[in-house]
Amino acid sequence: MPSDTPEQQKLLIKTSFKTVKTIESIYTGGKVDMSEDQQWMVSTLNENIIITETATGQQLHELEGDTEIITTLAIKPNGDHIVSASRSLTLRVWDRVTGQCVRTMSKAHEAPIIVMAMDPTSTLVATGGADGTVKVWDIDKGYCTHHLRGHAGVISAVKFLQYRKKWYLASGADDCVVRVWDLQTRKSVAVLKSHTSVIRGLDFSSDGKTLISGSRDRVVNVWEWQQQKLKATYPIFETLEVVGFVNQQADFSQYDMTPKSDVFFTGGDKGSIRLWDVSTGKMIKEQPHELNSKHTISDVLYSPHAQQLIAITNDQNILYYSIADQLKRVKQVVGYNDEVVSVMYLGADDTHLAAATNSEQLRIYDIETQDCDLVYGHKDMILCLDRNKQGDVLVTGSKDKTARIWKIDFTQQDTDRRYVCLGVCIGHTESVGAVAIARKSNQFMITGGQDRTIKYWNLRDLNFSVTSSAEPLPHAKALYTHQAHDKDINTISVAPNDRVFATGSQDKLAKVWNVDTGELLGTCKGHKRGVWCVRFSTAEQVLATSSGDKTVKIWSLKDFSCLKTFEGHSNSVLSVDFLTAGLQLVSSGSDGLVKVWTIKTNECVSTLDNHTEKVWTLAVRKDEKFIASGGADSVINFWQDVTLEEQESDLREKEEFILKEQELQTYMKKKDYLNAILLAMSLNQPFRLLGLFREVMETRAEDDQSSISGSPAVDTILAEMPSEHLEKLLTYIRDWNTNAKYANVAQTILHAILSSHPPDQLVGLAQAKEVFDSLLPYTDRHYQRLDDLITQSYIIDYTLHQ
Missing domain, CATH: 1.25.10 (Leucine-rich Repeat Variant)
Known part of the structure; x- marks a missing residue:
């Protein structure tokens, strides 16, 4: 190894890191609810409940369940308490501020509670069970006030109504019948039959005279419930999961069609929210289509306060749509990330983080607020990421056998202009598992994958100044293709001078290639298992590799000999990168650990432990003040370098x-x-x-x-x-x-x-x-x-x- 330069000798060796921020899963399917002012969100995470502050994405509480799946929940309109039900047949009341369970009601129904609704005064909660009964509970006093029988199947929807100083409750079930109950007399005052499948949504108009019901029979019925009269039936042409009215104060001034009466929304297996005129049954607006999206909508929350419709999708995302802005998506919250396989800092100041998470959607987080943009384009899982030096161009490789080039501009308010797909690389016959873009320019990129070939793509003809995606997308040209390895290519890295690039493969080899010609310059032999990651030093003529043989190695680019080997991980080392102007390394592995090494001494100076499963990926911020790590535990950790602070504290x-x-x-x-x-x-x-x-x-x-x-x-x-x-x-x-x-x-x-x-x-x-x-x-x-x-x-x- 070359001796340290005077500049390197002045650098502070990093020895201490602490986790300062974590992006974790908050939703794994099931029910989601929000407070009226939209400040708090409550969601189910396996058997537990997560309370999240919507402005910051910060998890305020994790409410531990009773080891049984949460079947439904609701938050009081005033936001003070949360009511939850689980398969243990227990109804629980939680204090939202403290996160403590303040009341438990055992065996609330004879079978699991399926649906729940709060009354507007935050006094009563209605529960509908798989036992075919509807119950009404006084939340604060903890007892059942009504036990309503009449349905012949599982209760699938409930809704309160205050009409002419009296309280009513509508209920629907898989017996295809809607019933309206007078809570004063405890009797059914309306039995509405027309649907041919399970009722999935009920809502009353603002004047209380009209009831709409949505069913999986793909229609919405409009009822004059007091006369038990079916007023209209509207075909929706999708299996419905939710319907509801939008209040009359909503702003429809930007719409082409002005509604003539009340407006209702629908959501279902089509995966889009649609607005309809209740008097004519005509569709007023459908949300803009998401490219290659495959999700369905399991629920929609309506926020009159913000005039937003919030879609809960089957792929565990929570999507906010503005009613005033023609159902434009204005925010998204990622509920569940699955395995985080690659992360990359973005932006001029590394203010954002791109993540590939076993999903076809590219996820880009604002690190400060944890707001997440979902970028659609790929048709299958994104497997790898890379960025240019400036952080305004991102390349992605996918299981759909293509790679895409994205222009990033965080100054744009419109999501479609913030992330513009400049082109697509088509030519691989298998998944693209490794991508790398030029370090000094945006002129080329290299890809590799399961087909064991490397391709050089010419990006000079792409227009990097465009502000919106073209249709159809331009295709980048592959100037050469080489059979590079005998097994899958896991990783590619371009040298800082853009003259050479390196590949690593499951065949246990790392290879170094000439960029211009694709000529093989040398092979690094020595690993006993597949090579997961290769990285060039920015200061020395060396290459770092990490492998399934539990080691990290440093290789000379002059004769391709192994200069150093670092042992310390107890399982495969999946990612590696240089730190401190080439004086240190950071690595992560299947043992769930992130390790920091000093190259000169071969010493592991710090072990970072905040993951519970393998750590697939690392990203070092440009100023090296932070390191991001992502793993199979669906967690992204941000580690801050506190070496200087600790040394000053010790002093x-x-x-x-x-x-x-x-x-x-x-x-x-x-x-x-x-x-x-x-x-x-x-x-x-x-x-x-x-x-x-x-x-x-x-x-x-x-x-x-x-x-x-x-x-x-x-x-x-x-x-x-x-x-x-x-x-x-x-x-x-x-x-x-x-x-x-x-x-x-x-x-x-x-x-x-x-x-x-x-x-x-x-x-x-x-x-x-x-x-x-x-x-x-x-x-x-x-x-x-x-x-x-x-x-x-x-x-x-x-x-x-x-």
Whole structure:
């Protein structure tokens, strides 16, 4: 290895990192609800419930369930409490602020609760069960107020209505019947039959006179429920999962068609939200189509406060659509990331993070707010990412056998302009598992994958100044294709000078190639398992590789020999990169760990542990202040370099220690025993304290026979010592007492403590039993002349054992 340059010698070796931010899953399917002001979101994560602050994406609480799947939940309109139901048939009420369960109602139904609705006053909750019954509960008092029977199947929808100062409840079931209940008389006042499949959505108009019902029979029925009259049936041409009214104050000024009456929305297996005129049944607007999207909608939340419709999709995403802006998608929350296989910083200042997560959607997070943009384009899972030096061009490789080139502009408000697909690379016959773009320009990129070939793509003809995606997309041209390896290509990296590139494969080899000609320049042989990652140093003529053989190796680019091997991971090393101008490495592996290495010493100087499964990917921010890691546990961790802060903190502590040492010597010279004792204890210096007590005993005044320690001032200090200092002092005495040379001092100070503190106070000390159990045998053996001390000790010992 070349010797360190003066510039490198000045660099601070990184030794300390801490996790400062985490992007985790919040939703794995099931029910989602929001507070009326849209500040809090509640979602199901396996058997638990997650409360999230929507503005920041911060998880406020994880409510631990009862190990059974959560079947449904709802948040009070006032946001104070959350009600949840699980397959254990238990109904629970949670305090939203503290995250504590404040009430549990066991066996709420005879079968699991399927649906739930809150009344607008936050007083009542209606539950519909698989037992065919509907119940109404007083949330705060915790008892059932109504038990409504009449359906012949699983309850699938419930909705409250306050009409003419009376309360009603509508319910639907898989018996295809809608019932309306008068909650004052507890009787069914309307039985509405027309649907031929399970009822999935119910809602009342703002005047309370009209009820709409949506079913999986692909139609919406409009009812005058008081007369039990079917007013209209509208074919929707999709299997419906939700219907609901939009209030009359909604802004439809930008729409081509002005609604003539109330407007309702629908969502279902088509995967799009649509708005309809209730009087005509005509569609007013359908949300813009997402390219290559395959999701369906399982639920839609309506926020009158923000005038938004929030779609819950079957691929665990939460999509916000603005009603005033013609159902344009304005925000998205990723509920579940699956395995995070690749991450990459983006933006001029690395303000965003792109993530590939076993999904065809590219996910780009605003790191500060954790807002996530979903970028559609690929038809199958995205497997790999790379970016140019400026962070405004991203390339992606996918299981759909293509690679795409994206222009990124975070100054654009419109998502379609923020992420523009400039072109697509078509030619591989299998999945594209590795991509790399030029470091110094945007003129070329290299791809490789399961077909074992590498392709050089000319990007010079692409228009990097366009502001929207073209239809059809331009195709990049492959200038050469070579059979590069005997097995799948896992990784590609382009050198900082754009002259050579390296590939790594499952065939255990890393190879270095000429960019212009595709000529093989050298092969790095030595790994015993497949090579997962290759990276060029920005400072030296070396290449780093990580492998399934649990090692990281550094290779010379002059003769392709192995210069160093780093061993420390207990499983495959999946990713590696250079740090600190080539002086260090960072690696991640299947053991769930991220490790930082100093190359010169081969030493692992830091091990970062906040993943529970394999860590697939690493991304180093340009200033190296942060490292992002993503893994199979669906978690993205952000690690901050705190080496300088810790060194400064250590330096301050050393300076403070020296000053306190000087103070201690001054106090002892002045015989200021109170401050000397307290300072010695704060410095955690039992030996200095022992010397102080010995000095006090040895300098006892001839006419002083009354003090136990040798100084009335010290006796007073020991008598007035608070419990936390007393407990620490007793542990010191215990240790001193084990040495016959110090036993005399230890027993004298112990005698002073026992003589001035009541047994009840000593027994109340947190570690009293442990300390006195160890002290009493030494007390008997070393210092039996102190009869009072022994007597008091046994009193305490007796008290402790009762």
